[in-house]
Amino acid sequence: MSQPLELPRWLDLFVLPAFNLVLALLVAGLVVLLVGQSPTQVLALLIKGAFGSRLGFSYTLYYATTFVFTGLAVAMAFHAGMFNIGGEGQAMLGGIGTALAALALGDRFPAWVVLPAMVAAAAAAGAAWAAVPAALQAWRGSHVVITTIMFNFIASALLAWLLVNVLKEPGNMTVESRSFGPGAKLPGVHELLGALGIEWPRSPLNVSVLLAVAAAAGVWLLLWKTRAGYAIRAVGHAPEAARYGGIRPRAQIMLAMSLSGALAGLVGINEVAGVHGRLLLDYVVGAGFAGIAVSLIGRSHPFGIVLASLLFGALYQGGAELAFEISGFSRDMVYTLQGLIVLFSGAMAQVAAPLLLRLWRSMQALAVHG
């Protein structure tokens, strides 16, 4: 039978994504030209803003941390054949879990008790929020895409209700909880490095970044080195084959979606415990949806997701810098750039594949005949 069109691995994994990224930047450059700015200047500023200083780089890593969590969440569900659009809501629940644990324990217990408790509470709350749509899908066939979107709205309402009616301090005009106690404060990276004698500027970057790296490694180990991961991937690729192999798809869907929700929930650790030190309304701001793009560009692989998160973190941070430096260059331009990258590297990732393949073949032919 005929061979399907397939790129050699190195082309597929490295050259193609790089090619797509360059393509996205070229088109973005055109747009920048259209609004009357210099593309090279904009690009230089963007890169300088994201990586040019220790402070900028810290911000890049801080944004990337959140994207790693939501990106992994999408990928985890995806490997079980589920499309989890509910990262947004699960992250909100993660924040609520973090806050409740912090408010309950933060004043009375030391950090080594409170911090693990917060992580557990964030993960559990996110997991629970994902488990309901998962169960509805597994037993009732309600499509998980629809239900997880719906759960985003419910989560948002729940958060507002909790803040306004339960957690808000009397007399405080802003909608936020009281500040967490001393035990619930996540150390910032500058504090850690400072303790080691390395001077580092103060930024929102906190130890959650290590948690993100651990989560990426954990997801990789789970999916490819354990029986549970085997079962999850079998269900994701071929539910019928899984059933034939004695794997119960429902159990795997529940497991994968709960883990997915737990990962998204960890956003709460980075944002609520790591940065604000109190529960407030807008700490997720689209990170759940960005996770979809991150996972898409990262090919649902933890390593790719870490790289894609860095890219998105750089865009956020560099973009903020741009909006600050160039007058008339609004935040919307940065969103346009992000959109183009998602379009070229995610949605149209395979469009250039035939072209690359042909180029490569003719190069091979040259090498053989020339």
Add this chain to the structure above:
Amino acid sequence: MSAGSAAVPAAVAMKRINKRFASVQANRDVDLTVAAGTIHGIVGENGAGKSTLMSILYGFYQADSGSIEVDGRAAHIHGSRDAIALGIGMVHQHFMLVETFSALDNIVLGAEPDWRLPRARAQVRGELDTLMRDTGLQVRLDLPVEDLPVGERQRLEILKTLYRGARILILDEPTAVLTPQETEALFGTLRQLRARGTTVLLITHKLKEIIALTDAVTVMRGGAVVLDCKTAQTSLDALAEAMVGRRVQLGRDDARAGAATAGAVLLDARGLRWTDHFGVPRLADVSLQLHAGEIVGVAGVSGNGQSELLDALSGLLTPQAGELLLARRRFTPSVWLDPRTARELGLAHVPEDRHRRGLVLPFEAWESAALGHHDSPRYGRRGWLDQARMLADTAAMMQRYDVRPRNPALRSAKFSGGNQQKLVLAREALPEPNVLLVGQPTRGVDIGAIEFIHGRLRAMRDAGGAVLVVSSELDEILALADRVLVMGGGRIVGEMAIDACSEANLGRLMGGAGHEVAA
């Protein structure tokens, strides 16, 4: 054409065709000449390059080098549109029909002679009536395709191709889905078309059909032509040898024919019933027993309950009534067998659809080779997978069942059909189950692998196992089984010892000639 020319030019002349896919040379200096108004067979194992060659002729692929002439004139075929313009038509193995449309609309679709649909229909209908009369291809034009039997759908496909002006007809494995009677009818039609001057190119792996139908035959192996001759000058054995590259032994090994001495009952199913969501009874009171040391064949046209029977016996489907006795355990619908328990009780299952069930195609071979066993203590402690051992076991399976290429890290999808099937069979048979259920053991499998797979199934039987083989290939049933059950409409409509079976009487039962139980 000038009246003086002595010889009619060949309908198709492909010369020195080369085509390469990455590392695979799919066609190597292939020459193919098809005389006008003949039926020309092209045979070869999977991967021999016959589909590639036909795809080049039909414009799906471009040859890397070589030339094509159609009716004596150089042809440049860059897409199926060019091919159709040259009078080349193709009927694919999987029908390209819109099931909810009427047969007529399927022909009108894409070839509307008028933008007003009622007029277009009327016009096409008029032309089709003539065409049907001339060719004998009778199709009920007003019925939706989903209500037509498979044979009629195929006639519709041919009719559609002819309507679009095809004088050269390519048929890709046309009999794969037909009963013996439907196959006969198709052959009659093709002979009639030949008499009208149509040239037919028949791609198949069934050598009997080549002998029965074609005027000339081209055998391909490894991308090249290895034999090209008039059918009258060759034989089944010669074709098989050319195709595989060595002598092959197919059919029954007579040493044991009919010698089935019923051993102990290893599986006993009674009164299985299962009705689907649409209220159609798929299993209607099916009972069967499998004894140690026998191969039971289940014949029947696909879709008559064979798949559901396999699913019910392997624990994938819980019937609504009936009971199952297996390894001293009794199962009823309230507590039915599940696939895991089935494996534990020594029942293995080679599923009909190895792409959807037998393998996880994106998995690497070693992962697919552990399907159903990933939880066994052999493959790791606690939650971890012992990848090294799984790789080693897969390598051993590949060695013993001659799976090629012997690369446990290759993705399952990359193996040929025969090698995929050998891998599945190795996984299921090597633990030495008492009962082995096999669905379509050799569907899409090349002849060399068929010989091997049949050999393994016989070896299992000879070692005292009970084997149930469901196949839509009568030849296979006749070659393997000691006892044959025929299914029709969800029931067992006939049961015969192998000695009493012939293609004719089984075909009659499959076609619905009622209940018949021979001694």
